Amino acid sequence: MADDAASACIAKGNALVAALAAGDASKATVDFDATMRAALPPETLAAVWVATVAKSGAYEGGDTAVAARGNETAPHLAVIPLRFAHAALNAVVACDAAGAVAGFHLVPRPAAQSPPVALESGAFSTEALTVGAEGVQLGATLYRPRTASAAAPAVLLLAGSGPQDRNSTLGATKPLRDLAEGLAKQGIVVLTYDKRTLAHPDRAIATVNDEVIDDAAAALHQLASLPGVDKKRVFVLGHSWGGTLAPRVATRAHGVAGLVLLAASVEPLEEAYRRQLRFLAERDGQVDDSELAELAKADAEARRLDDLRHGKAVEGRLPFGIPAAYWQDLAGYDPVAVARSLGVPVLALWAGRDYQVPAEPARDRWVQGFSGRTELAVHVYPTLGHTFMPMSDPPEPARLLEAGHVEPEVVLRVAQWISRVKPTSP
Numbered sequence: 001m002a003d004d005a006a007s008a009c010i011a012k013g014n015a016l017v018a019a020l021a022a023g024d025a026s027k028a029t030v031d032f033d034a035t036m037r038a039a040l041p042p043e044t045l046a047a048v049w050v051a052t053v054a055k056s057g058a059y060e061g062g063d064t065a066v067a068a069r070g071n072e073t074a075p076h077l078a079v080i081p082l083r084f085a086h087a088a089l090n091a092v093v094a095c096d097a098a099g100a101v102a103g104f105h106l107v108p109r110p111a112a113q114s115p116p117v118a119l120e121s122g123a124f125s126t127e128a129l130t131v132g133a134e135g136v137q138l139g140a141t142l143y144r145p146r147t148a149s150a151a152a153p154a155v156l157l158l159a160g161s162g163p164q165d166r167n168s169t170l171g172a173t174k175p176l177r178d179l180a181e182g183l184a185k186q187g188i189v190v191l192t193y194d195k196r197t198l199a200h201p202d203r204a205i206a207t208v209n210d211e212v213i214d215d216a217a218a219a220l221h222q223l224a225s226l227p228g229v230d231k232k233r234v235f236v237l238g239h240s241w242g243g244t245l246a247p248r249v250a251t252r253a254h255g256v257a258g259l260v261l262l263a264a265s266v267e268p269l270e271e272a273y274r275r276q277l278r279f280l281a282e283r284d285g286q287v288d289d290s291e292l293a294e295l296a297k298a299d300a301e302a303r304r305l306d307d308l309r310h311g312k313a314v315e316g317r318l319p320f321g322i323p324a325a326y327w328q329d330l331a332g333y334d335p336v337a338v339a340r341s342l343g344v345p346v347l348a349l350w351a352g353r354d355y356q357v358p359a360e361p362a363r364d365r366w367v368q369g370f371s372g373r374t375e376l377a378v379h380v381y382p383t384l385g386h387t388f389m390p391m392s393d394p395p396e397p398a399r400l401l402e403a404g405h406v407e408p409e410v411v412l413r414v415a416q417w418i419s420r421v422k423p424t425s426p
Contacts, residue, residue, distance in 0.1 A: 006067035013078035013093030033100035038280040039397040057085025068201025075321030124184035133214035140193035143184035153233035154189035158242030163198035171401025182411030207329035220253040232423030247338040336369035352382035353391035
């Protein structure tokens with residue numbers, strides 16, 4: 001059954017790409033689930049494809065797709081290599097347990113397939129590296145400031161959920177690249193890398209250790225050992241799911257000087273999904289039958305997960321089709337409590353127009369968790385969205401795919417905060 005589902009996901013992914021290439025965006029969305037139909041309607045999907053062709057050159061065709069194990073977004077992935085005149089991309093199509101398309105991304109090929117070209121600028125240079133836990137090779141980019149006359153502070157960037165590349169490419173945006181370049185211009189060494197779920201989609205993901213923690217801890221160790229890096233001023237910056245897991249990463253990598261958390265959620269993963277699903281279903285003022293069915297399915301999966309957490313035997317699909325081991329590993333994880341236990345400075349930033357991670361509840365939880373302590377600094381940017389770029393009011397999911405850049409004020413705040421943090425003790 002698993003092989004049949006994987007093959008079906010590949011078939012739907014190939015059909016989606018073929019429809020886009022033929023200019024039929026409506027046909028491309030025929031297998032979308034309710035969330036995808038709301039977040040990526042035909043006109044938006046067509047605009048993404050047009051923007052991709054404008055940037056990458058004419059579409060020349062696709063190569064043989066491969067099936068991959070999904071993670072928290074869906075149990076099945078189809079990774080389809082696409083050839084454009086000036087670029088090689090992967091179309092990553094996620095399918096849920098019912099066979100509907102629950103995710104679609106166009107991302108650069110991993111470094112092993114398309115090595116990045118070193119970038120030279122007046123303020124910084126880049127270098128291609130390989131990072132990852134033992135037995136895992138992940139393409140990475142190191143940004144070195146030219147302004148540093150001595151050992152410089154350094155920061156490892158962690159992307160959000162799903163098979164993210166080192167730039168956290170989303171539509172026409174690359175928020176992690178914006179952050180990396182901006183921080184490098186401020187004299188900070190930066191390391192970004194492709195997630196394991198992108199570079200090695202065939203590898204099993206049992207827990208967040210496989211998904212994020214092991215590779216991040218190894219990358220941190222490598223970053224701290226590089227010449228020109230001040231080993232007492234090495235930081236972790238995580239965005240979204242990367243921000244939620246950053247405290248856990250720091251517990252595995254001794255000597256982290258501080259944490260920078262952008263749009264980090266404290267909400268259980270399944271609750272965040274249900275809330276987002278309701279937002280997308282209700283934003284047009286009416287909830288149709290398919291949206292009601294999606295909401296009911298999410299509620300049922302959450303109830304089964306709650307039973308699992310209480311030691312009961314469960315039958316049926318858990319949220320996102322993720323196996324029980326993943327959920328059991330996360331049980332009891334409290335990023336606020338873990339961050340507090342580290343005793344290091346924390347800068348936590350949120351966006352006021354972020355429907356994925358609402359700012360006020362998250363901020364209040366962090367402030368409450370650090371009551372009586374001085375390590376935490378928080379700030380909310382009222383007019384920005386989840387990727388810390390300008391967002392409409394109310395937030396429109398399709399805007400996240402449009403061309404844009406991380407607000408410079410965010411980069412500057414992070415850089416200035418890092419410069420003020422004292423080095424760790426020997």
